[in-house]
Amino acid sequence: MPIRLMHYVACFYDHLLKGNETTPGRGLPPILPIVLYNGSAPWTAEQDIYAMVHPEPPGFLRVYQPHLRYYLIDEGRYTDDQLGSRETPLSGVFSVENAGQSWEALQQAVDRVVAIIQAAPHKERTDRIITRWMKRHLQRLGAEVNLDQLNSLVEDKDMLAENLENLVKKERMEGRQEGRQEGVESTLRKLVILKFGDIPGWAESCLEQASDTQLDIWVANILTADSLDELFKG
Template sequence: MFSVENAGESWEALQRAVDRIVAIIQADPHKERIDRIITRWLKRHLHRLGAGINLDRLNSLVEDKAMLAENLENLVKKERLEGRQEGRLEGFAGLLRMQLAFKFGDLPSWVDEKLASATDEQLGEWGTQMLTANSLEELFKH
């Protein structure tokens, strides 16, 4: 259980820890009772972490191990996709910032704030419009 708590929000480490717990439960002569107790604890723990998975159908770590593994794998995939998208946006915003600084000189802090909170579409529009904009104010007036 310490491995589960120490996994933090690393869903892959959490899955490895759950696999170890299931092996321990299966080897215990009182496996049904221990399974119920640990399953209940794990559901609460995942809820506290904000795992965002539906645990209503999880009644037994031993019996529902595959379902839990699938849910954790989907979380890992979702996090990786979100991380790639976030990194892509940050990279594009950084490139646009460099181009704006090259064209307009030192940038005021409000430009950094705009770039940091921009959507993919906004960054694309500003990247195109900066070619003809005469000032930062003109570019960001929209």
């Protein structure tokens, strides 16, 4: 990233000079390089290209080494409380992106960004820009929302809220189902160990691949089964 930013700055200055926007005599404008990062993994790249120079050059060479530092905005480092204390459209966008794949967290973040837009001084323009971005964001997430009908987060907030609420209900239902299956599998595993001892690899595979129905059958049959073969292969 430091090398890329240095390349961008050099290309920008070259563009200004070739387009006669300025001359070497008039000088080059100052630049603030900014990196906006919204990835889930922690940011690890150096923030100054000089930090990439290894080994440390001797004193007489240091003055000739390149230096370019960029300003990093790492969305994931902002907590919900920090974002909540900044009632700006950008903090609302950060909240939506930080919600990740949780429909419930996304629903709350969307409600917050709608309230921010309604209080914005340039409400119509802000609404138009963020709505366009939101549609792309929901599309990337694979949200089952009719995006063709979403033209304004403010005017269509009820429609969007209803769609997100349906996704939240689906998310909770899938979570409960997954939790139930894990609970049944855990119980069966304990019963098998108590009755037959250590679980061999082939039986472990059976447990991991079993459906809800199959797990229920095994739980009912373990009381009468005389061996693992009879339980799992019968």
